[in-house]
Amino acid sequence: MLKTLKFRTPQWVHFGFGTAGEVGPEAKRLGAGRVLVLSGPNVAASGTMDPIFDSLKEQKLDYAHFDQVEEEPTIPNFYEALKVAKEGDFEVFVGVGGGSSMDLTKMVAALMVNEGKLEDYWGIDMVPQRGRPSILVTTTAGTGAEATRISVFADKEAGTKKVISAWNILADVAIVDPGLTVTMPSKVTADTGMDAFIHALESYLAKGSNPITENMSVDAIERIAHNLGPAYADGANLEARYNVSLASLLAGITLNNSGVGVMHALSFPIGVELGLTHGPALTVIMEATMRSLSVAQPKKFKAVAEAFGVDTNGLDPWEASEAAVDAMVMLSESVGCPTTLSEVGADRARFPEWAEGAYANRRLLDNTCRNLSVEDIVEILEESL
Ligand SMILES: [Fe+2]
Structure with missing residues (x-):
């Protein structure tokens, strides 16, 4: 375009x-x-x-x-x-x-x-x-x-x-x-690092993305994919800290210029009601949300897979998208962030209200690459259990 x-x-x-x-x-x-x-x-x-x-x-x-x-x-x-x-x-x-x-x-x-x-x-x-x-x-x-x-x-x-x-x-x-950042505890490193990852990811997929932010987003995704684990494992690893900090800055810039989407809309009630910090409030719905959005942006999901180091040669767009989502879930697990709503004790009776609340956040929903109904959002929450 x-x-x-x-x-x-x-x-x-x-x-x-x-x-x-x-x-x-x-x-x-x-x-x-x-x-x-x-x-x-x-x-x-x-x-x-x-x-x-x-x-x-x-x-x-x-x-x-x-x-x-x-x-x-x-x-x-x-x-x-x-x-x-x-x-x-x-x-x-x-x-x-x-x-x-x-x-x-x-x-x-x-x-x-x-x-x-x-x-x-x-x-x-x-x-x-x-x-x-x-x-x-x-x-x-x-x-x-x-x-x-x-x-x-x-x-x-x-x-x-x-x-x-x-x-x-x-x-x-x-x-x-x-x-x-070198004295940041490992849990804070993981929580904030996954937030930065999701800023890069959501702004990359967003309707508001543009060629400048898309390049920055992919760069940020790649740096976090390869450095968040090492920074989490050893806070004094200066090269890892350097790369995660740079990725966070780039993701802040892409968030500021291209916006984020449905995951951030859903993270607000999830975080408040389940008493989660911002990073885990996002990672618990990441897998199901990304599987739902991948149909809208197969080329971008392929680029995400490649940023993780996946060899996409010979993969069709669906396989490449699956590989991208698998890699991001593994990243989250590897730094100890929860990846399902069951792990954090979510009550499915709350899903319709959370979905209504997210749906009403038009600033974020209109910027999401797939048009989602309230029912679609409930389905994402169900799939996140
Ligand atoms: Fe965020």
């Missing part, structure tokens, strides 16, 4: 060992007098952030540290951070951590300029102006949040997650330093 396309990333992306030290020079370039660094309490205590603070000191920048970002930030947690930001009238915002800290930082920077409340901005492109400059530094390899325009909050009162998707909250600078 002769598609037109647009493509956007943070203005600057730094990738590689030692790039956490770019925080200071970048903050200076962005005009900082005063810098507010935001993170969760654990990463702050671990020493992971030392190179960031050192680089700010080297540039003689005045900075403060808000270290109370929650794991799944709530709306009150956001206002706590915003109060600190406004009282100090900080000029540049540095979010350090997994998706939570980076997502919260995007909106704190935005609300330093935009009027109103956080709750005014739920939905798509509701943020009218860019905020104050932001630098996002990831300490995991999976969410891709450093490269996306998305910010997610837990709405405890409504018992749901609220999403802001707005081009005006895309960071000015994204920094991915694989050195910050």
Whole structure:
């Protein structure tokens, strides 16, 4: 198809060992007098952030540290951070951590300029102006949040997650330093790595994919296929960490530009109701979803099989698709992620409601390569048992 396309990333992306030290020079370039660094309490205590603070000191920048970002930030947690930001009238915002800290930082920077409340901005492109400059530094390899325009909050009162998707909250600078991921526990490595894999996979298959993102997606799939196991088995394997971090960044970029699909729509109720982290909430439905979608994109499934190293010579498109799905299930199993809904105690009585909820998420369902009815989605869930 002769598609037109647009493509956007943070203005600057730094990738590689030692790039956490770019925080200071970048903050200076962005005009900082005063810098507010935001993170969760654990990463702050671990020493992971030392190179960031050192680089700010080297540039003689005045900075403060808000270290109370929650794991799944709530709306009150956001206002706590915003109060600190406004009282100090900080000029540049540095979010350090997994998706939570980076997502919260995007909106704190935005609300330093935009009027109103956080709750005014739920939905798509509701943020009218860019905020104050932001630098996002990831300490995991999976969410891709450093490269996306998305910010997610837990709405405890409504018992749901609220999403802001707005081009005006895309960071000015994204920094991915694989050195910050070497202390990640193996379970977190697996969970976040499978999330990154599925960002690459879903955005590759998505209706919104384009030649730029398709190339990046396949590259990310290949890197994760060959490096997630080694990074899981030995966190100090620097080459594996490098490749998984790069794949996560690429997958964040493809997610941001081409979107994801039905698996992410289904993962929200599954994660909340079964108390699963995001990666396993996806891997439990991966096999059945991918078998269902393969009919729509046989050529792409063949490319996925090849990215895993499968010799597809002599295989017909159906055999190649089966091989691709088998390989991704083996990857998930090899890093200890669950691959069926039975393993995580799902109750099939909940399937119709989950399917209705996913079906209603038109942003994701309209981007999925196969048109799925509510009944089709129930079938995927049944097949996932
Ligand atoms: Fe995800």
